[in-house]
Amino acid sequence: MARIGNRKNDEIRDIKITRNYTRYAEGSVLIEMGETKVICTASIEDKVPPFLRNSGTGWINAEYSMLPRSTHQRKIRESSRGKIDGRTQEIQRLIGRAIRSVVSLDKIGERTIWVDCDVIQADGGTRTASITGAFVAVADAIHKLYKSKAIKEMPIRNFVSAISVGIVNKTHMLDLCYEEDSSAQVDMNVIMTDSGEFVEVQGTGEERPFSRDDLNELLKLGEIGNQVLIKEQRKALGEIADEILGVDYGNEVVIATNNAHKLEEIGAILKDFDYKINSLKDVDLAGIEIVEDGKTFEENALIKARVIAQKTNMISISDDSGLEVDAIGKKPGVYSARFAGEDATDADNREKLLKMMKNVPMSQRSARFVSAIAVVFPDGKEFVVRGTCEGTIAMEEKGDNGFGYDCLFIVDKYNKTFGEIPASIKNAISHRANSLKLMKNEFNKRISR
Ligand SMILES: O=c1nc[nH]c2c1ncn2[C@H]1C[C@H](O)[C@@H](COP(=O)(O)OP(=O)(O)OP(=O)(O)O)O1
Numbered sequence: 001m002a003r004i005g006n007r008k009n010d011e012i013r014d015i016k017i018t019r020n021y022t023r024y025a026e027g028s029v030l031i032e033m034g035e036t037k038v039i040c041t042a043s044i045e046d047k048v049p050p051f052l053r054n055s056g057t058g059w060i061n062a063e064y065s066m067l068p069r070s071t072h073q074r075k076i077r078e079s080s081r082g083k084i085d086g087r088t089q090e091i092q093r094l095i096g097r098a099i100r101s102v103v104s105l106d107k108i109g110e111r112t113i114w115v116d117c118d119v120i121q122a123d124g125g126t127r128t129a130s131i132t133g134a135f136v137a138v139a140d141a142i143h144k145l146y147k148s149k150a151i152k153e154m155p156i157r158n159f160v161s162a163i164s165v166g167i168v169n170k171t172h173m174l175d176l177c178y179e180e181d182s183s184a185q186v187d188m189n190v191i192m193t194d195s196g197e198f199v200e201v202q203g204t205g206e207e208r209p210f211s212r213d214d215l216n217e218l219l220k221l222g223e224i225g226n227q228v229l230i231k232e233q234r235k236a237l238g239e240i241a242d243e244i245l246g247v248d249y250g251n252e253v254v255i256a257t258n259n260a261h262k263l264e265e266i267g268a269i270l271k272d273f274d275y276k277i278n279s280l281k282d283v284d285l286a287g288i289e290i291v292e293d294g295k296t297f298e299e300n301a302l303i304k305a306r307v308i309a310q311k312t313n314m315i316s317i318s319d320d321s322g323l324e325v326d327a328i329g330k331k332p333g334v335y336s337a338r339f340a341g342e343d344a345t346d347a348d349n350r351e352k353l354l355k356m357m358k359n360v361p362m363s364q365r366s367a368r369f370v371s372a373i374a375v376v377f378p379d380g381k382e383f384v385v386r387g388t389c390e391g392t393i394a395m396e397e398k399g400d401n402g403f404g405y406d407c408l409f410i411v412d413k414y415n416k417t418f419g420e421i422p423a424s425i426k427n428a429i430s431h432r433a434n435s436l437k438l439m440k441n442e443f444n445k446r447i448s449r
């Protein structure tokens, strides 16, 4: 039987998160999940409940309410009736718990963040939409506190979102609308973080008990839904999304290379870098063998940096580099290190290159060094950049400086090989100098908070 709106069973409704929806609150979001619409605001008050006074710790409180005409029949205002009903009480506590679960309250100082979730139109899943929207509003409010320097550290540890799942007509489905919810045999709300952990699961066998298999199936759907929601939250938060988590990557990096020459050059080029540079030896991974089977410099650089980031849980920076010689179809390219075979030495590789280029005149010996630098952060975020340096392949080896193909590479600007040029100059103009400059730029964007 087709679902209302022809949705697949593991598909959520159209979602739209609009930030800065109203003007005064520090965080204000309209979240729309299909026909369910909730305004979520986060307001910051510079005081805490009595039990937290002089503790240095803050609090997050949530209130939830439905407008009279958010439902099919008008619902009397709780304020007119003079008391809030049990359902409202339960929901606002749930929202408060969900948001508190991902915020370090001791890092927001003695402040209360008031979360207000007002349902303007209800079509099922209002409590879960409230949580998903409230997180974005709170993130915005906290980000403002941070930007105004009222707090020193970002207190948000994770994103959090929520979605409903259930069994309707014997079918497990995700994100129930009102009609589906009303006829559900089993009904469940799944609240999760961006790291795939659970914050709360509320499941009820309304019309019949459910089995462990049902539970597993429903949790799987909940996971799918929350992954989509967290992507949407990220999208809505745009460029501040990365700053929100305020992950502390520490102040050290590891250079994922087994090549001592590269390590030396990278160290020299990054001498003003704010991070302590470790070698593979420093992290007890000297000589680690990583299969570089990528088709591009970028792919290989990422392969190396990923392995080392994963093993060390540190920011890992790798270089994959090589020479592209135009006359021989940009060879040796990614095969530069193993041009003359798996165990080839630099000298073997140079000899092979000179042989292949034997009859090529100077005017056709153009080439470039390429360096791809990949950076992989402990949380899996990554990027890769490329730097190049143009030159010409010499007829014979010249100079003893550098390594690899240096003594065969006449760099354009100096009309000398890198073998003849001091390291200080090479490190100012080389492919690696260029790639690392781009890397620093990109790096600072990622960690700037
Ligand atoms: O500035 C350079 N001056 C001269 N030669 C260079 C340069 N930069 C890369 N090359 C050559 C050396 C090696 O034949 C290949 C890099 O291969 P590539 O796999 O990236 O490095 P690798 O195996 O020596 O060390 P690792 O993978 O552990 O970083 O290109």
Ligand SMILES: [Mg+2]
Binding pocket: 292, 337
């Ligand atoms: Mg290599």
